Amino acid sequence: MSPVLSLRGATKRFGGLVAVNGIDFDVAEHQVLGLIGPNGSGKSTTLNLISGALTLTSGSIKLRGAPISGLAAQDITRRGVSRTFQLVRLLPSMNVRDNVIAGAVFGHRRRWGAEARDFAESLLERVGLGGKGQMPIGQLTYIDTKRVELARVLASDPTLLLLDEWLAGLNPTELQDGIALIKSLRDEGRTIILVEHVMDAIRSLCDRCVVMSSGTKIAEGTPGEVLSDPNVIRAYLGDDDA
Numbered sequence: 043m044s045p046v047l048s049l050r051g052a053t054k055r056f057g058g059l060v061a062v063n064g065i066d067f068d069v070a071e072h073q074v075l076g077l078i079g080p081n082g083s084g085k086s087t088t089l090n091l092i093s094g095a096l097t098l099t100s101g102s103i104k105l106r107g108a109p110i111s112g113l114a115a116q117d118i119t120r121r122g123v124s125r126t127f128q129l130v131r132l133l134p135s136m137n138v139r140d141n142v143i144a145g146a147v148f149g150h151r152r153r154w155g156a157e158a159r160d161f162a163e164s165l166l167e168r169v170g171l172g173g174k175g176q177m178p179i180g181q182l183t184y185i186d187t188k189r190v191e192l193a194r195v196l197a198s199d200p201t202l203l204l205l206d207e208w209l210a211g212l213n214p215t216e217l218q219d220g221i222a223l224i225k226s227l228r229d230e231g232r233t234i235i236l237v238e239h240v241m242d243a244i245r246s247l248c249d250r251c252v253v254m255s256s257g258t259k260i261a262e263g264t265p266g267e268v269l270s271d272p273n274v275i276r277a278y279l280g281d282d283d284a
């Protein structure tokens with residue numbers, strides 16, 4: 043089966059800095075790909091290239107065989123690719139439910155009116171925010187803003203979901219809930235790219251991992267393989283400690 047997503051030679055320069063340097067990888071249907079690596083290694087930039095927030099300097103990105111590099115972000119969302127942001131982005135003037143409805147209206151499978159509202163309510167239940175639909179965004183706890191963002195992304199009905207450190211900053215109980223939630227998304231057949239530093243989550247959720255360091259891919263394999271790879275350990279610890 044052809045991959046959902048293929049990156050070939052994906053490169054992004056910011057002036058003199060090569061943030062993403064000739065990256066190649068494929069994401070297979072229904073798989074969770076972990077995109078991991080130390081701080082500043084180019085993970086978020088890679089998600090930005092896939093979601094259309096940034097354009098490639100060179101290389102290609104294909105979604106089910108069709109080039110998507112150069113398309114506007116909203117066109118990529120319409121094709122079924124949605125992402126959460128490392129720093130949560132919501133519409134602060136709207137309540138919880140309306141933020142989620144916004145995702146449904148602008149999504150892959152567009153929903154309107156009562157259908158969008160009902161869908162939003164069901165997603166709020168699912169992420170653990172049942173009954174909080176009318177709350178202003180400003181009154182939410184940190185974890186709840188993350189839950190709203192996930193519900194907003196799910197409202198667009200993505201077939202490829204990009205999660206940028208969605209589990210970061212959660213306490214141990216919230217983390218277990220969060221991992222279970224991502225598992226349930228995988229089990230319903232969504233394809234996921236998970237950018238994550240939480241090793242428990244990587245081990246329990248990812249089918250395969252791509253490891254980045256300073257913009258390049260330094261390893262690829264199962265979580266067990268890459269996390270025991272000396273090059274990966276060296277990249278995480280820094281050369282001095284390895």
Ligand SMILES: Nc1ncnc2c1ncn2[C@@H]1O[C@H](COP(=O)(O)OP(=O)(O)OP(=O)(O)O)[C@@H](O)[C@H]1O
Nearest residue numbers: 056059061079080081082083084085086087088128
């Ligand atoms: N818009 C930008 N303009 C200039 N440099 C940028 C921009 N976005 C990212 N960078 C730089 O590109 C490099 C990769 O950043 P990126 O955010 O992709 O890393 P990351 O792997 O997501 O790191 P973290 O784990 O800390 O989130 C960093 O050196 C960063 O400073």
Ligand SMILES: [Mg+2]
Nearest residue numbers: 085086087128
């Ligand atoms: Mg990042």
